[in-house]
Amino acid sequence: MTDKNPDPSHIRLAKRVAEQLNCSRSTAEQFIEGGFVSVDGQVVEAPGARVRPDQAVAVAQDASLLALTPVTLLLHKPVGFEAGLGVPAGQAAHASRRQGATPATTLLNAASHLAEDASGIRVLQRHFKQLECFTPLPTEASGLVVYTQDKRIARKLAEDIESLEQECIVEVKGDIAPHGLQRLCNGLSFNGRPLPPIKVSWQSETKLRFALKGIRPGQIPAMCDAVGLTVVALKRIRIGRVPLAKVPEGQWRYLQPWERF
Missing domain, CATH: 3.10.290.10 (RNA-binding S4 domain)
Structure with a gap:
């Protein structure tokens, strides 16, 4: 005040x-x-x-x-927080509150910074201003969300997000249909269009690993439903070559200078 x-x-x-x-x-x-x-x-x-x-x-x-360079933050978004697309963080927070959702940007602060962050970057209040998100994630999903001040990274994500492979771990329940895994990999349609080949494999008895490009909202739940499975939880763990790594839920780390999407 x-x-x-x-x-x-x-x-x-x-x-x-x-x-x-x-x-x-x-x-x-x-x-x-x-x-x-x-x-x-x-x-x-x-x-x-x-x-x-x-x-x-x-x-x-x-x-x-020279040290005042723009930064990129990698957040492990928990379920129940909204991460929108291409809207400056302040405006996204305002819109989310109007809609009753909790904006994921509320988790971006000094207290939630990963203690073991290997970037060596000193946390400053200016790092939480003028952030944009080009990697939206549904409120009911968790995992990697990218917020950036860097116009070059913003342009890269905005232009290439369709061609960047995203990796998700999907917890499911139910009994998969015969040849269901093969159909997940190649043979399903979404919104009336055939899907390109996708890498899908079992990680455990209840978890599937999806590696796919050009993912659409609701696509993975619809794919699982088509083979008799119901999605219990979805977590994104990688975008391009950048992994979520060992960042706990609700915490974030800096994108390191050598990391590239």
């Missing part, structure tokens, strides 16, 4: 940093949002924070605008 009658001796942190560094206000704001500025020894990431004249404002010696 902004003070309507701020003490005139208290100035915005961005202005103080700009004066100290003799730089532009926008550059000062980027240093602050990059986590390079501390007030009385505590890192402050809000350019609009107000500081007193007696408070010590310091800028880290390794402060660099």
Whole structure:
């Protein structure tokens, strides 16, 4: 909340940093949002924070605008959370609340960051802004969802999602029809169109592994129903070459620089 009658001796942190560094206000704001500025020894990431004249404002010696690169977050979405398509995270959250669903973006915060994240990236509040999702997942499904600030990755996912293989583990119940596995692999139709060959195999007595491209909403449940099976749970564990790996439900990790979809 902004003070309507701020003490005139208290100035915005961005202005103080700009004066100290003799730089532009926008550059000062980027240093602050990059986590390079501390007030009385505590890192402050809000350019609009107000500081007193007696408070010590310091800028880290390794402060660099080159480090302010966009990030991509890989979330293990639990069942019951909605992950939409191509809508900025803030707008998606607003729309989800209107529809009564819980937006998956509420899980993107510092507390839910995977402790064993090998990326070495320092968690900053700016990493949770201007995120877009191009890998939607039904509310009743769990697994890998990608949120990105990186326009290159956004373009890659938007343009190539149809050709990227997605891997899902599907828990089922019921008795599969004769030659049902072969039909799942090749021979079924969806929405009146024949499906291309798909890689399907048993992982256990109740779990199937699907590896397919161009997946459509409702496709896997419809395929299973066609061979006498009912889907109990669906979990996406890979998109292209990027795996969910060992990220627990409700937590997220950074896409590492060497990872490619």
